[in-house]
Amino acid sequence: MNKGPVSQFIQHHYRHFNAAALVDAAKGYETHLLEGGKMMVTLAGAMSTAELGISFAEMIRQGKVDIISCTGANLEEDIMNLVAHTHYKRVPNYRDLSPQEEWDLLEQGFNRVTDTCIPEEEAFRRIQKHIYKIWKDAEEAGERYFPHEFMYKLLLSGVMKEHYEIDPKNSWMLAAAEKNIPIIVPGWEDSTMGNIFASYCIKGDLKTSTMKSGIEYMIFLSEWYRQNSGGKGVGFFQIGGGIAGDFPICVVPMMYQDLEWTDVPFWGYFCQISDSTTSYGSYSGAVPNEKITWGKLDIHTPKFIVESDATIVAPLMFAYILGW
Structure with a gap:
């Protein structure tokens, strides 16, 4: 595939240190897919509010992502950006805010994520108005679903379309819903x-059992x-640290060690983007080789x-993998 200008720039300029690691990891991702492998992408932090969907949605559409693991925040915040984008407030001077200014933002209905405020x-x-009805309808029908399945129902029902405030092609959740990609x-x-x-x-309006649990997610992931x-x-492919990566990577040692399914292969490729440094007990900052000792990654x-x-x-990296 002929690479576009962004990829050409990366190849020409990114030759050393973290820049070179970026290129090597992107090429490794490409190679893994070209050789028939599948890919999990995990999203931590507030990547949806950072509008990762602009590139990630196209990765999904082009079949370069097979399964996703993300925090509940990332699951919902992509949809929030889809339906309320023009109401978001940027605060470039967020480092200078006083406690009183933070309180004023709360009073105005804004919840701040670094330099971006989400309009409550x-x-x-x-x-909430629409998802509650979907939750209630499922409960009354005696049905149970995972959190992402309820969100897929919300998006695919079309009830939110009148509120779209960005080009829907930039919503990764919409792209995932349309392809019915599994999300943990x-x-x-x-x-x-x-x-x-x-x-x-x-309040007694809903039963906890209507929502499938994290243990059921682990069982689903093992299957x-x-x-x-x-x-x-x-x-x-792990973006950030935290539970979005920690939870799904454990499915391999769980099957191998706890279920004694010794034919289960290790993860076939691993990359983490993180600004967390290696320190005492830091898992997010741990080098990949530490995962060998936990039965997650192979020597090779x-x-x-x-x-x-x-x-x-x-x-x-997504631009490089997409050939942009």
Whole structure:
């Protein structure tokens, strides 16, 4: 494939240190797919609010992502950006804000993520009205679904279309819903929609059992991994640290050690983009070789780490893999 100007720039300028690691990792991702492997991408932090969908949605559409693991925040914040983008508020001088100015933002209905404020009324409440009905309808029909499946129902129903405020091609959740890509959402309860769901359960409007759990996600992932890890296997592309990466990577040692399924292959590729440094007990900052001792990666698994800001690195790597 002929590479476009962004890729050509990367190849010409990115020759050493983290820049070179970026190129090596992107080429490794390409090679893994070309040789028939599949890829999991994990999203930590607030990558959706950083508008990763502009590049990630195209990765999904072009079949370069087979399964996703993300926090509950990333699951919902891509949809929030889709339906409330023009109401977001940028605060470039966020480092200079006083406690009083932070309080003023809260009073105005803004929740700050670094330099970007999410508008509570337009983002959270706009989704809440529709998702509650989907939750309630499922419960009354005696049905149970995963958090991402409820979000897929919301998007595919079309009820949010009138509120779209960005080009829908830049929503990675919409791209994933249209392809029905499996999403693992560990710790979904730690999200705005998770908190809202809990509030309905506390009020007695909904039952906790209507939402499938994290243990059920692990069971689902074990089944998916067994079905898809033949040949070159499944690669693991980790953006950031935290539970979005920690939870799914453990499926391999869980099957190998706890279930004693000794024919389960290790992850076939590993890359992490992280600005977390190696320190005492830091898993996010641990070098990939540490994962060998936990039965997650093989000695021969291609391993890469790009120690940099994921909001800069991930779109560049996706651009390279897409040939832009």
